[in-house]
Amino acid sequence: MKNSLYLRLAITVTLTFVLLGYVFYWWSNSLAQHSQFQAEQRLHIELAEHLAQDNPLLQDGVYDKPALENLFHTLMLLGPAFEFYFLDPKGNILTYSAKPEKIKRKRVDLIPINQIIATPEQVPVFGDDPRHNTRTKIFSAAPVYQGETLQGYLYVIIGGEIYDSIYSAAKADQQLLRNIAWLGGSFVLLLLLLLALFRNFTSPIRLLVKDINAIRAANFDQSKVDINHWKKKTNISESNEVVQLGDNFYAMIEQINKQFQQLKHNDKIRRELLAHLSHDLRTPLSAMKGYVETLSIKNDELTANERQQYINTALRNVEQLKLLIDQIFELAHLEDGQVSVNNETFNIGELLHDIVAKFTITAQQKSVKLQLSPQYCERMVFSDIAKLERILTNLIENALRHTAQNGEITVQITKVNEKLKVSVVDTGSGIHQKDLAYIFDARYRASNAIGEKNKHAGLGLAISKRLSQILNSELSVYSELGKGSEFSLTLSAAQ
Template sequence: MSLSLYQRLAISLVLVFMLILGVFYWWSSELHTRTRLEAEQRLHLNLAAHLVHDNPLLADGVYDYQGLENLFHTLMLLGPSFEFYYLDPNGKILTYSAKPDKIRRAAVSLTPISQLLEHPDTVPVLGDDPRNPLGQKIFSAAPVNKDGNLQGYLYMIIGGEAYDSVFAKVWESTALQQLALWVATTLFFLLIVLLGLFRFFTRPLQKLTVTMQEFRANAQVLKPEQCTSQNHSEVHQLGCAFQEMAAQINAQFEKMRQLDEQRRILLADLSHDLRTPLANLQGYIETLALNEQSLSESERRRFVEVSLKNARNLKRLIDQIFELAYLEGGQITLSQEAFPLGELLYDVVAKFALSAGKKGVELHIFPEHCGCQVFADIAKLERVLTNLLENALRHTPSGGRINIRLVLRDGKVRVEVQDTGVGIGQNELAYIFDARYRASNSQEDRTLHTGLGLAISKKLMALLDSELKVQSELGKGTCFSFELKQASY
């Protein structure tokens, strides 16, 4: 059976508590018993010696054993907690006041007696109990001499059988039972309090475990708790850290799911775009192969030109697909250097001058003479400017203008590509940089374009540590802008 952490802690606490209670009870009992025995033995240490000195029977040597037995009987009546025995020099019991069947030893060991007589400060010293063959008790002893010769010993047990009997009855009394019950109740209540504290401290950990199990089963946190910095509990902080981690995992998982969905859509669109020029190319080549003899020279030339156009469009589409894939995979390396931005702008504008003139669109750079230098990758920047001008020219009708404006501010150069084209609706601006996205009012032309230019430009500017931004108003034109670091001279 699998036990929870709280159950294991509770069982361990109960066992440890019982062990500590047992050890404490044993230790306190031993300490109490030893202290009581030492105190009683010290109190009656010289009692046997006084009896030997003051009693004529013992002081002159013992010959009247019957009289000595009567003396012991009288002394035991006066002191019920004492037992008196007269021993010979070898420890044999000669005289006592008790029924013969109560005496279970014929002799006692003299070693404890000698130890007590020679070293009285070593109390408590236990001697043999004549009424218990295996028991030992504290005692008082004194030698009995006559004319300098040892006659025997007065051996006096302190706390005899009568004492033990009375003590047992007192222990069984109601008052002591109530005291023991009160102590046991107090200890039980303490145990319950400790178990409650364990429950209180382990409950957050149990909740965290449930949350982790739910996350493992559903890959999401169902009921996130409020995380506050004022709570210094390690378990609470651990739970907050786990919830933050789970939220990040969920966000990344959702982002990956969206990217995967976008890639599937992009793949489907690109497959369609690839199929169109490929089908045209195949059709014209098959026509040339089948009807080569019947076609005139001009028709063959036109078929070849159309095939080349479709091949170039196909190559351009494939190149942009690979470029976007490299950008997303982080496989593009930068070669940044300082160069004059004005020269690059005029070179790029020169590439579109002829097509802009045929369409009736004016191209202008402001200011006309710009000597500022920037620090960037010239090839990547040329690719971005080419995409932006191509996109602006495609959506600017005849008679329109495309202005490239440079603004110097705070050590940076702001580049703006502004056209007077059809513009983009505000509800579509958020999607303009998505791959294959085309605005609803985009201009149709005969030039095949993949719809990847703005997505590629956005990623290229991110590599150049800049952000490509867009502002547009429907029917009035669009302005793309980004900032570059100005190179120091």
């Protein structure tokens, strides 16, 4: 099992505080040690000088090794925190207070000694520790002269080996222990506080992960999981990034469920549409098959006139089948949403004259009056001329199909505010009120449709509706049963 975000944060914070605690301890210890060295060296800065002046042997500059060894031994007994050495002018160790096997160096660097003699106020200054190959310690030093001649240096280590061991033990038992206890207590308290804060901060994330896993297990069905607690809160203190993420997650799940429902609805519509279209496709196919079979079986028995009549009927069914298939492909292409729009400025009156002229002969054959109102119009619109022509063609074809003999079809242009309304008004059979809500449905045909029912599949209005939406327009209908219908489309006037 992978570590949770809270566990990783807790481990990271713990390790960070351990590191910071160590750095703080090291820094405070170094600072305390530096202050201690500075104070002790300042306190004993003149120790070597006083010893050199007060001792007759050193005061006269006389070098007597046995006598100095005895002197240093006595001084060390009196002050066990100090170590005494006598150096020649080059820094070589001549006499010392320690046992011979304790001495690791034969020479002491004179640069720190000269520095502290010249500027005793600049402490701490560290010099070589004769008892260690690399270690340095604070010290006190004074030159020893014989007359005007430099005889050597009295070199006193402050806080010698014995002092270090005793001081370290005491420090570990007292002050250091209290400091560590105080630091450890503060560290634990702060760590617990931060862990509690992190747990509080990460709890919404854990809840979000839980909801995501639950909604996934439910196959993204929102009705099976209660995630209403992620609705946006009005409290500003609760509107942090995690809550906003949860709110977006809730909105996403809602959108996914809406799309699922829409897909199910669309799938149901497609199945119904396929069922209707299958029926409409079978009708001309069955009729065409019957006439072709009749021609094949009774070809010799038929007169030339009957044979031609059968052929013409079969051709009409072929044309109806081709029209239906073309409309199906056109509607599918529009539903894909991959249609480009080529808007341009043009004279709407000229387009309507051309469309009306295209249907004049068909209207005359049906004894229907087709007219344009007003007869002349110079208004300019900004739209896609090809798609607008397709919409108006479908509307006029639909009006001709539902208008009986001696009826009228009028294409009207009116101005509504800053837009132009183009209407196709007929005096046909009209549409029942219960059918108006479904008139633009691809699978629907009005129950009171009259005339040439076998020549259309009800897709013309569905195509026109989709085209009007692509043009950012609105195709509306008003109709009264037995009195006629009016289909209207609003267009944007050219600026």
